[in-house]
Amino acid sequence: MGMKFGAETDGPLVFAGEGTRRSREDLDPSNNKGVWKILVVDDEEEVHDITRITLKEFTFEGRGISMISAYSAEEVKEIFEKETDIAMILLDVVMEEDDTGLKLVEYIREKMENKAVRIVLRTGQPGKAPEHTVISQYDINEYRTKPEFTAQRLFTSVTACLRAYDSLKTIERSHEGLEEIIKSTSLVFKSTSLDAFAIQVLEHLSNIIKLKSKSSPLAGVTSGYFIGFPSGRILMIAGNGEFEGMNGTPIEAFLPESVKAGYENLFEVGGECFISDIYIGVFKTKEGFTSILYLKQADLLSPEEKYLLRIYANNVSIGFDNISLTREIINTQKEVILTLGEVVETRSQETANHVTRVAEVCYLLAKKYGMGDEDAELLRLAAPMHDVGKIGVPEAILNKPGKLISEEFGIMKEHTRIGHEILNKSNRPIMKAAAIAAFEHHEKWDGSGYPRGLKNEEIHIFGRIAAVADVFDALSHKRCYKEVWPADKIVELFKQDSGTHFDPKLVDLFLDSIDEFYGINRRLPE
DSSP: OOOOOGGGTTSBOOOOOOOOOOOHHHHSOTTOOSSEEEEEEOSOHHHHHHHHHHTTTOOBTTBOEEEEEEOSHHHHHHHHHHOSOEEEEEEESOSSSTTHHHHHHHIIIIISOOOSSEEEEEESOGGGSOHHHHHHHSOOSEEEEGGGOBHHHHHHHHHHHHHHHHHHHHHHHHHHHHHHHHHHHHHHTTOOSHHHHHHHHHHHHHHHHTSSOTTOTTTTOOEEEEEEOTTSOEEEEEEEGGGTTOTTOBGGGTOOHHHHHHHHHHHHHOEEEEETTEEEEEEEOTTSOEEEEEEEOGGGSOHHHHHHHHHHHHHHHHHHHHHHHTOOHHHHHHHHHHTTTHHHHTTTTOOHHHHHHHHHHHHHHHHHHTOOHHHHHHHHHHGGGTTGGGGGSOHHHHTOSSOOOHHHHHHHHTHHHHHHHHHTTOOSHHHHHHHHHHHHTTOOTTSOOSSSOOOGGGSOHHHHHHHHHHHHHHHTSOBTTBOOOOHHHHHHHHHHHBTTTBOHHHHHHHHHTHHHHHHHHHHSOO
8 A cells, every 4th residue: 555645644654565775875865965864774675665754855944855765773873973963863762672662762862962962753563662652661752653653743753843852052152152152252252462453353253253154144244343432443353255465454445335324333332233234343442442243144043142242242242341451350250241132132132231330239149148259250240141941932022012921931941950051061160150140040049930940048148139120121221012010019029928929038138229220221222
């Protein structure tokens, strides 16, 4: 029997008779770019044929699929040695041995240390691999018997698995990007002259925006770094691509008419924007200097690369400020970390000043609590990353204008765990502190918070302080789901929630100096 398509695709997958066996090379051209790679592992050729036909027209997020076929455990191992971006595996259990598929799960997860690929087990002999036992003991994402695996269920499984894989890779790329930014900016800051500094800025910029793919379309990126002097002259001091060798040229020679108005608006106070295919970041110093990062072909960047570019540009501006003011390197690190939170706030439609305000409120409250200078400064540096886990929360939930339903709130709550997982991998004190703040800023003094239900001083002081700072900033500024609260209502809430939501000692310190905390809002407006 063969498989029927069209109106009957909700029926079970019915396997055809013997056909010509196709090699995995035929099914997976090595030059196939921009597709989701799905590995089908089964010793029956019919399974490969039907799966390939069923998914022939499948797309997800505008990308089709490339199906790779393997018929034995040895072939799977060979494929995983070469392919690093397989998104999903449809894996048979019984092949050379009754538990070949289960052994392959252990090999992929433990030997290859691949936690991202989504694994769907499908078997025609469930008695040899009972579902309850397999799900409990093996790191798989779905279990199906072949008779119940209809075309519609295959479509659903592939869609769900690719969505999960894409989210995991987004988090992974963001983590890699944060690490690359920290590494790159530390190298950039070693430069002792403006010229050397600008050259390093552009060199490391290319590394950061090519994180998503080794075959980035921006391989020959055109970028320039300009310095604006107090006299008013704005000159290029380093350039790549089309701008290479044009040092000393005024910025006006490069600005298209469509960009000039936006640039002039930015130049008054500083800022950054994407205009058409161009990115411009304008950064001011107290001494009257301006540094400008200019990038063409910015429309080719992925959303993650745009986030990283904005963070990097802000960090680079601090490096320039460090040179102009001859500060110690530790002072620049402070500002570098302050901007890292922007990767999340951009997604949730909040301004970069949100994370800066939270950092300053945390620092001021920590000092009033009696915390030493070193720990208070550490919290100030770490606080901007308290919501980094929101990178794993869908934008529809982040920016929902109304109250979240129970299921949505459950997804939102996971940002504390995601943030902790991202940040806790680093041994840097700042990242360790940020991991604590990310994990515990939604815990409550009475134990009713999440994710672990900690109470009283079980909650780290960093988490208790971050909770006060985050709520204060949210209430005193407009959000997609609420208007600004008046000051008396904010004071009333903190009094009401003292000893339940918040550490009562911190609430007393906060309310005793409420005008100072509002002063931070005035210095760093939306």
